Amino acid sequence: MKLVFALFTGLIFGIGIAVSGMMDPAKVLNFFDIAGTWDPSLAFVMGGALLVTFFGYRLAWRQTTPLFGGRFQIPSATAVDKRLVGGSALFGVGWGIAGFCPGAAIPALGTGRWEVALFLVAVLAGFVLRRLLFARPVKSAA
Amino acid sequence: METAFTPIASFGGGLAIGLGSVLLMLGLGRIMGATGILSGLAFPENREEFAWRTALVVGMILAPGLIYAATGAMPELTVPVSPTMIVIGGVIVGLGASLGSGCTSGHGVCGLSRLSFRSLVAVPTFMVTAAITVFLIRHVFGV
Numbered sequence: 001m002k003l004v005f006a007l008f009t010g011l012i013f014g015i016g017i018a019v020s021g022m023m024d025p026a027k028v029l030n031f032f033d034i035a036g037t038w039d040p041s042l043a044f045v046m047g048g049a050l051l052v053t054f055f056g057y058r059l060a061w062r063q064t065t066p067l068f069g070g071r072f073q074i075p076s077a078t079a080v081d082k083r084l085v086g087g088s089a090l091f092g093v094g095w096g097i098a099g100f101c102p103g104a105a106i107p108a109l110g111t112g113r114w115e116v117a118l119f120l121v122a123v124l125a126g127f128v129l130r131r132l133l134f135a136r137p138v139k140s141a142a
Numbered sequence: 143m144e145t146a147f148t149p150i151a152s153f154g155g156g157l158a159i160g161l162g163s164v165l166l167m168l169g170l171g172r173i174m175g176a177t178g179i180l181s182g183l184a185f186p187e188n189r190e191e192f193a194w195r196t197a198l199v200v201g202m203i204l205a206p207g208l209i210y211a212a213t214g215a216m217p218e219l220t221v222p223v224s225p226t227m228i229v230i231g232g233v234i235v236g237l238g239a240s241l242g243s244g245c246t247s248g249h250g251v252c253g254l255s256r257l258s259f260r261s262l263v264a265v266p267t268f269m270v271t272a273a274i275t276v277f278l279i280r281h282v283f284g285v
Contacts, residue, residue: 003197005169010201011208013162013174018205018217020155026220027145032269032276039145041152046250048156049163053255056164066171073171074256077243080263087242088249090234092268095246096275098231099223102239103176103247106199108219110206115221119232120180126236127181134241 002068014107020045023108025099032096083134094126143222163251170194175248177239227285242268 021027021041030039065071095101100108100119108116163174172194179195186192210216221228239245242264244253249268253261279285 002170003193006166006194006197007201007204009162009165009169010198010203011205012158012165012201013198014202014205015209016155016158016160016162017202018155018209020152020159021145021148021218022155022159023206024145024218024220026143026222027218029222029276030143030145032273033280034273035277036280037144039147041145041148044149044152045156045159048153049160049251050156050255052157052160053163053251056160057167057252057255060164060168063168066167067169070171072167073173075173075243075253075258075260078259080260083241084243084260084264085267087238087240088244088264088267089242089271090238091242091245092238092271092273093275094231094234094236094238095268096231096272097223097279098228098235099221100228100232101176101235101246102180103174103245106176106180107202107205108217110203111216111219113219113221115225115228116219118225119228119235122229122232123180123236123239124184126233126238127184127240128236129233130237130240131185133237 005068013103014110016049017104017107020048022101022104023111028101028104029096029099098122143220145220159247159251163247163255166198167252173248173252175244175252177243177245177248181240238268 017023022045027039030037031042098119102123105116105119166172166174182191182195206217249261249264
């Protein structure tokens with residue numbers, strides 16, 4: 001049941017990515033191209049996502065535990081260090097070069113386009129590179 | 143190339159992205175961060191951690207097909223860059239997001255919603271470097 005719920009959750013997220021335009025690198029790169037063919041649409045994606053998540057998280061946290069047990073696993077790190085800033089800066093450079101980010105590329109794989117698979121293989125290579133260059137484990141997402 | 147300004151579809155899609163993120167927190171107590179989910183699949187800790195991430199990713203991948211079945215058209219996807227740039231960009235995205243502990247979904251949607259100070263630093267950082275990168279590529283080097 002937990003896995004069916006996870007699949008359904010992924011489906012909703014993926015539909016959102018597809019409908020919003022996030023999975024279209026032409027649109028993503030135009031969002032950043034303020035001096036050229038600027039398309040501000042993606043600001044509306046972030047607005048919609050933050051509106052629901054900001055209030056939705058607070059409703060979810062009224063429960064003592066998640067519906068399928070365990071506990072709410074919320075990142076506890078607070079330190080702003082060189083890894084966070086340097087890593088984020090690098091991430092933005094890569095996003096600006098390729099036009100895909102990981103959360104958009106996973107659902108985009110379902111379109112069957114080879115460019116998406118190529119991007120995701122390169123991302124995995126980047127993960128491996130990070131583990132080779134910086135041995136100390138990094139706390140997962142955010 | 144120009145792309146159409148789509149504020150309503152983009153806002154609606156954003157609402158669904160938010161709903162997916164909230165459901166993952168409500169059901170499994172987890173952050174919807176694509177970097178963490180992908181690296182959890184690539185370097186699994188145990189079978190249970192691997193299983194829910196697999197189900198989540200399968201659901202995501204099914205989304206374009208479902209949209210195709212409902213509307214008769216695949217979502218718009220135009221790649222205006224070369225395969226070389228996809229590979230270079232992808233490696234830098236993987237390295238940077240792993241080092242910075244998150245990307246657009248983890249820091250952008252979930253981190254900002256939690257008012258995480260780290261995400262409040264990370265998001266403007268990657269938005270600015272992405273904009274600078276696009277400016278340099280398109281308007282300085284003219285690729």
